[in-house]
Amino acid sequence: xxxxxGAPAQTATPADTDTxxxxxxxxxxxxxxGPLGGAYVRLLNGDGDFVxxxxxxADGDFRFYAASGEWTVxxxxxSGSGEASIRTGEPGLYEVPVAVS
Amino acid sequence: MSREDVLVTTAWAxxxxxxxxxxxxxxxxxxxxxxxxxxxxxxxxxxxxxxxxPVRRDFVDKAxxxxxxxxxxxxxxxxxxxxxxxxNWFAAYAYWYFKLYGHDSVKxxxxxxxxxxxxxxxxxxxxxxxxxxxxxxxxxxLSIRAFRDEVVDAINTKNLxxxxxxxxxxxxxxxxxxxxxxSSQRSGHIPSAANxxxxxxxxxxxxxxxxxxxxxxxAEAGIDTSKPTIAYCRIGERxxxxxxxxxxxxGLQDVKNYDGSWTEYGSLVGVPIELGEK
Numbered sequence: 001x002x003x004x005x006g007a008p009a010q011t012a013t014p015a016d017t018d019t020x021x022x023x024x025x026x027x028x029x030x031x032x033x034g035p036l037g038g039a040y041v042r043l044l045n046g047d048g049d050f051v052x053x054x055x056x057x058a059d060g061d062f063r064f065y066a067a068s069g070e071w072t073v074x075x076x077x078x079s080g081s082g083e084a085s086i087r088t089g090e091p092g093l094y095e096v097p098v099a100v101s
Numbered sequence: 102m103s104r105e106d107v108l109v110t111t112a113w114a115x116x117x118x119x120x121x122x123x124x125x126x127x128x129x130x131x132x133x134x135x136x137x138x139x140x141x142x143x144x145x146x147x148x149x150x151x152x153x154x155p156v157r158r159d160f161v162d163k164a165x166x167x168x169x170x171x172x173x174x175x176x177x178x179x180x181x182x183x184x185x186x187x188x189n190w191f192a193a194y195a196y197w198y199f200k201l202y203g204h205d206s207v208k209x210x211x212x213x214x215x216x217x218x219x220x221x222x223x224x225x226x227x228x229x230x231x232x233x234x235x236x237x238x239x240x241x242x243l244s245i246r247a248f249r250d251e252v253v254d255a256i257n258t259k260n261l262x263x264x265x266x267x268x269x270x271x272x273x274x275x276x277x278x279x280x281x282x283x284s285s286q287r288s289g290h291i292p293s294a295a296n297x298x299x300x301x302x303x304x305x306x307x308x309x310x311x312x313x314x315x316x317x318x319x320a321e322a323g324i325d326t327s328k329p330t331i332a333y334c335r336i337g338e339r340x341x342x343x344x345x346x347x348x349x350x351x352g353l354q355d356v357k358n359y360d361g362s363w364t365e366y367g368s369l370v371g372v373p374i375e376l377g378e379k
Contacts, residue, residue: 006191007280076215
């Protein structure tokens with residue numbers, strides 16, 4: 001069990017990652033010039049309520065551990081914002097790229 | 102008490118980076134954030150290694166707090182501006198802790214590190230050196246700290262506010278969605294607790310909502326603000342954020358943070374637990 005509550009450092013999630021029975025939402029934040037590092041990435045549930053937030057890695061990677069349902073990933077950055085929605089079902093990796101402009 | 106008494110804006114902070122008697126302190130669980138860049142002149146406090154006792158599950162004691170602040174170059178007269186990542190969770194925890202040990206001249210940077218970054222303001226990797234001080238702390242002010250027996254007694258009598266996400270409250274998840282879900286304790290919430298997630302008290306950019314918006318939020322959740330209130334989460338830092346909103350921004354008098362929170366309560370033998378929505 002994690003003895004903290006803060007978001008861990010984010011890393012890329014390879015497509016063949018074993019999600020160990022969890023629904024994992026992962027992706028990359030991109031800006032006008034490719035991968036955008038350091039954006040604040042928020043996970044919202046189907047009602048639009050906040051569920052979690054991480055800061056994307058220098059390469060724009062982020063990851064959430066969720067459940068089946070409707071989700072929106074919203075990214076905030078000094079250069080702008082962007083979001084993408086996805087519906088998840090069975091445990092596994094769901095890729096959610098988000099463009100910020 | 103007004104917002105200005107307990108919060109500073111990022112604009113104010115930028116104008117006061119070099120003001121004598123003002124000390125900026127970054128508080129994080131993940132201290133690599135500070136290494137990668139911090140507000141110019143800010144010193145760092147490591148939430149885990151410096152604020153927690155290394156052996157027992159508790160904070161550092163009064164002597165430990167005095168030693169820590171003395172080494173950081175913080176004196177009793179300084180105005181301390183706390184900020185951090187994770188929407189100021191750990192900074193709010195430190196704020197509560199400063200108050201617990203009697204440091205009154207302390208404020209939070211509204212929006213924390215996130216707002217500072219979203220504003221596009223300067224970060225530096227330069228680590229400041231501050232002269233050591235002889236900091237003297239007060240005994241803990243236990244009027245703002247709740248322990249487990251008081252929490253059990255508060256069921257159906259005081260307000261209990263569970264500030265975790267709805268999925269943690271109902272027992273669907275054991276931890277926030279950015280963490281893996283392994284856990285040793287039981288899931289659920291303390292009976293009679295209302296679920297008002299911490300995030301509802303903050304705007305998207307991490308700044309706190311206004312006192313009026315907060316009053317509306319808790320009224321809608323059915324919280325009788327004339328009663329004593331205890332806030333809890335999983336390990337006590339998100340509930341520090343809500344404690345700040347209730348006591349410092351709304352001005353409620355009797356508000357305690359239960360820092361043992363769910364990792365303690367959910368492991369206690371024999372206590373009642375509720376599952377599902379309230």
